[in-house]
Amino acid sequence: MRDKIIEVILDSGTDFVSGEELSKKLGISRTAIWKHINILREEGYDIESVNRKGYRLIGSPKDLLNPQNIYHNLKTEFIGKNVIHLESVDSTNDYLKKVGDDVQEGTVVISEEQTKGKGRLGRNWQSKSKEGIWMSIILKPEIIPYKAPFITLIAGAAIVKALNNLQVSANIKWPNDIIINNKKVSGILTELSAEIERINYVVVGIGMNVKNLDFDKELEEKATSLYKEDYHLSRVEIVSQVLYEFEKLYNDYIKNDYKEETLKICKEYSAILNKDVYIIKGDEKELVKCIDISDDGNLIVRAGNNNVQEILSGEVSI
Ligand code: BT5
Incomplete structure (x- = not known):
């Protein structure tokens, strides 16, 4: 509901939207609208309200991963055109696997928190609330299943490219770790639903530590976050860069079977080649x-x- 309120207010630009209009459009009472507006303000939206005129959005928190913020920044054709934003979920990969057949290709699920974030081979992925980017992308490529693992490399290349675009010097530790100063900042988990000759869908899960200032004991030595490395970036900006770089490399691969750019990035930013x-x-x-x-x-x-x-x-x- 709050996403819809923001959408209506955003659409009206610098004009005010009256409480009555909002209430009619969204089918809830003016008091309910007012309560939602207050919560939005707590979340960091700067919403002006003027008697008899209504509401107007003056500023939105850049770092809130809600769909409107993401759509606003996105330069892709189909990836991230449908964003599902959750406060909490077990795992964004599992969420997409449950709705897999019913959502369009390129749908992205982002959660502020994961209660059962997964790494590979049943390992755990720590995903505390609002500290990072915990997101999954669903893809429905018409390729034979054995070609799917390359998509993990595409994701790795996209992440490292996006971070370097934002002046973060990050590297890839084959096959799925992104590291800064030898510590893991991001990981990828690619899962497949397929028949022998045909892919139903691929879910690419990306976890990135952004604002974490400390980690649980067992991760202290091996994990880091962008903030810990003194990179204070907005999560929305990172998401839009990652999705943009991902889509380019993914299209190359699926439409033209062209892998060179991904391989070039993986080699250029490799943390292990020649070592x-x-x-x-x-x-x-x-x-x-x-x-x-x-x-x-x-x-x-x-x-x-x-x-x-x-x-x-x-x-x-x-
Ligand atoms: C990965 O596995 O690196 C894949 C991580 C994928 C996470 C994303 S978040 C969105 C989506 N939904 C999910 O449920 N998962 C995906 P792996 O290479 O197996 O690394 C796992 C290991 O990394 C763990 O055993 C820990 O040692 C370490 N680890 C756990 N949480 C971490 C964190 N937040 N930052 C850095 N390292 C972590």
């Missing part, structure tokens, strides 16, 4: 040198015995 790292497989780890990323997005490494191997998925530790 010695540990590949972690279960309880074992092996020291290798990263030498390249293959055309399919796999990591190519040289092991201790000089054998060159292609790693399809897994964990890398610097």
Whole structure:
């Protein structure tokens, strides 16, 4: 309801909208409108109200991830044209997987908080209220399922490109970590619903720590946030940049099978290429040198015995 109120007030630009008009348009009482307006003010909207004229929006909080703020900043064709903004949810990936068939491609779900944010392999993703960007994008590409994992690389490239556009020097730790000063600031979880030959949909989940000033003990050493690294950026600005960069690379891949730009970004901003790292497989780890990323997005490494191997998925530790 509050989104609708903001929409009507935004549409009227510098003109006032009367309480009566709002109440008619939205089918609720003037007292209810007034209560919603007060909550919007608490959220940071600067709404002027003048007797017998009504309400007018003077300023909106730039950092509120509501659909209107996002649409206002967005430069994409279809990604993020439908935004679902939630206060709290178990996981934005799980939310989209439940409504998968019923929403249009490019729908984005963003939640201020996740109570069961997920990493890969059932791991936990800490997603405290209003501290970061916890969002998922649904895609319905007509490609064969084995080509879907490349979409994780596209997301990684888009995030790192977006952050660098905003003067943040971030790097990619293959396959799905975005790091600043060696600490993880963002992670990607791509999930697939498919038949053998056909994809129903792909859900790309992106988590990014923005305003966190501290982390739970077990993450203290390995996680960071943009604020902790002294980058004070608006979440809305980051979301619009990420979606914009993502859409370009995604269209290249789906429409033209063109992967070069994604691969170029992944290599240019790689935190591990030409470095010695540990590949972690279960309880074992092996020291290798990263030498390249293959055309399919796999990591190519040289092991201790000089054998060159292609790693399809897994964990890398610097
Ligand atoms: C990931 O997994 O990095 C994927 C993270 C995806 C999160 C997004 S948020 C929106 C969408 N909805 C979801 O439910 N998930 C997606 P992985 O590579 O497995 O890394 C998980 C590991 O990162 C954990 O085991 C922790 O060690 C660490 N970790 C957990 N929370 C973190 C945080 N907020 N920042 C940095 N590291 C974190």
